[in-house]
Amino acid sequence: MVRAARVGVVGGSLGGLTAALLLRELGLDVTVYERSGTELQQRGAGIGLLPETYRYLVERADVDVDEISTSTAYVNYLDRDGRVIHELSQPYRFSNWNTIYRSLLRCFGRDRYLLNHDVTDIKQHDGMVQVTLADDNEVEVDLLVCADGIGSRARSRLLPEVTSAYAGYVAWRGVVPEKDLGREGDALRNAITYYVYANSHILVYPIPGLDGSVSPGDRLINFVWYRNYLAGSDLHDLMTDGDGKLHEISLPPGAARPEYVAELRAVAAARLPDLIANVVVSAKEPFVQTILDIEVTRMVFGRVCLIGDAAFAVRPHAAAGTAKAAEDAWELAKALEEQPDIDSALRIWEKGQMELGQELLERTRRIGRRSQVDCNWVAGDPELTFSLYPPGR
Numbered sequence: 001m002v003r004a005a006r007v008g009v010v011g012g013s014l015g016g017l018t019a020a021l022l023l024r025e026l027g028l029d030v031t032v033y034e035r036s037g038t039e040l041q042q043r044g045a046g047i048g049l050l051p052e053t054y055r056y057l058v059e060r061a062d063v064d065v066d067e068i069s070t071s072t073a074y075v076n077y078l079d080r081d082g083r084v085i086h087e088l089s090q091p092y093r094f095s096n097w098n099t100i101y102r103s104l105l106r107c108f109g110r111d112r113y114l115l116n117h118d119v120t121d122i123k124q125h126d127g128m129v130q131v132t133l134a135d136d137n138e139v140e141v142d143l144l145v146c147a148d149g150i151g152s153r154a155r156s157r158l159l160p161e162v163t164s165a166y167a168g169y170v171a172w173r174g175v176v177p178e179k180d181l182g183r184e185g186d187a188l189r190n191a192i193t194y195y196v197y198a199n200s201h202i203l204v205y206p207i208p209g210l211d212g213s214v215s216p217g218d219r220l221i222n223f224v225w226y227r228n229y230l231a232g233s234d235l236h237d238l239m240t241d242g243d244g245k246l247h248e249i250s251l252p253p254g255a256a257r258p259e260y261v262a263e264l265r266a267v268a269a270a271r272l273p274d275l276i277a278n279v280v281v282s283a284k285e286p287f288v289q290t291i292l293d294i295e296v297t298r299m300v301f302g303r304v305c306l307i308g309d310a311a312f313a314v315r316p317h318a319a320a321g322t323a324k325a326a327e328d329a330w331e332l333a334k335a336l337e338e339q340p341d342i343d344s345a346l347r348i349w350e351k352g353q354m355e356l357g358q359e360l361l362e363r364t365r366r367i368g369r370r371s372q373v374d375c376n377w378v379a380g381d382p383e384l385t386f387s388l389y390p391p392g393r
């Protein structure tokens, strides 16, 4: 077992916090460096909540998963007239990003969770990692875990040749308070509801309210609508806000230009079943996330490793992004516990996590291709499960 090492974690979101908690439990001296000057806030809407994401909270912090998530019992596919054409009995959980973040941060505490610490450079010498911060301060650690997300600066320093690849489509997202949908929304409360049509699909499901409440009535209904935009000027125009600022990865609530929001609502009314169109049309500030693939060729560089989206960013169709980040953290802790030194632990860890990242990326690419390009995705497609590992594993 690795002992008495100083560990730095870059990025204090779900992946970074899970790693920090688990490594601290091994007795390591862990500090989290988070670029944001304030505690992180709700980003966007809901997340499909897989067991790997809530594992720490349930196994180590005694959190009741029902208090931090909503659940649904079915997966329903509708036809254009809103009839259920395929119903699968398949339970899933949903939460929102904020609820999970706050629960993990409460466990870690604020003492060694350093906000306003932007890591700008990483150097290594004699088995030590020297971390430079934006204020020019430097710290030295024995192991640096980079959980700095899809735009990872660590990755661009370590693997400058790796760039993100636009998938050809974006996710339009939004939420509506459950109570605003009235009786009409009843059919959406206990299922993930899909509608698949040419070169697109949309799904709708209930998530906790912004304050984390999971009581029926307080919850939100969340939609994720995958729509194709050509790379280049078509995408750039969508992602440019009213002030002319181009957003590369996401256009936050309120930033989409009115003409695009109007088009979204008009297409929803024209093309989607009424039940789902009503959710899209009622969402006050729909927002956009571009769908990107990122694939690294390595996750370990001496005493530095990349986890979560900093390594592989996968398409959201398996709802497994946060689960992958958490699993990277659990497996890292396991390797450090079982191996005699950091280098052997990282070597063993990298092999398994590279396989996981590549497999998940390939599966989500296939789902995306079938739905957005080839149009041969049928209702109830067995490969479309919300899971970190492929169905049946």
Ligand SMILES: Cc1cc2nc3c(=O)[nH]c(=O)nc-3n(C[C@H](O)[C@H](O)[C@H](O)COP(=O)(O)OP(=O)(O)OC[C@H]3O[C@@H](n4cnc5c(N)ncnc54)[C@H](O)[C@@H]3O)c2cc1C
Pocket: 010, 011, 012, 013, 014, 015, 016, 033, 034, 035, 036, 040, 046, 047, 048, 049, 050, 053, 117, 118, 119, 120, 147, 148, 149, 150, 152, 153, 171, 289, 290, 291, 307, 308, 309, 310, 316, 319, 320, 321, 322, 323, 325
């Ligand atoms: C449309 C869409 C839907 C999704 N749905 C789901 C879902 O249903 N379920 C799911 O599990 N996942 C989902 N995801 C994916 C999920 O959001 C990500 O996989 C997850 O947030 C990755 O976590 P992370 O900790 O690796 O990185 P992030 O959450 O991106 O966190 C990175 C952190 O690093 C910090 N940081 C960045 N640079 C620096 C620096 N230089 N110094 C210090 N700190 C830094 C950032 O401020 C941030 O706090 C979805 C993604 C998209 C786009």
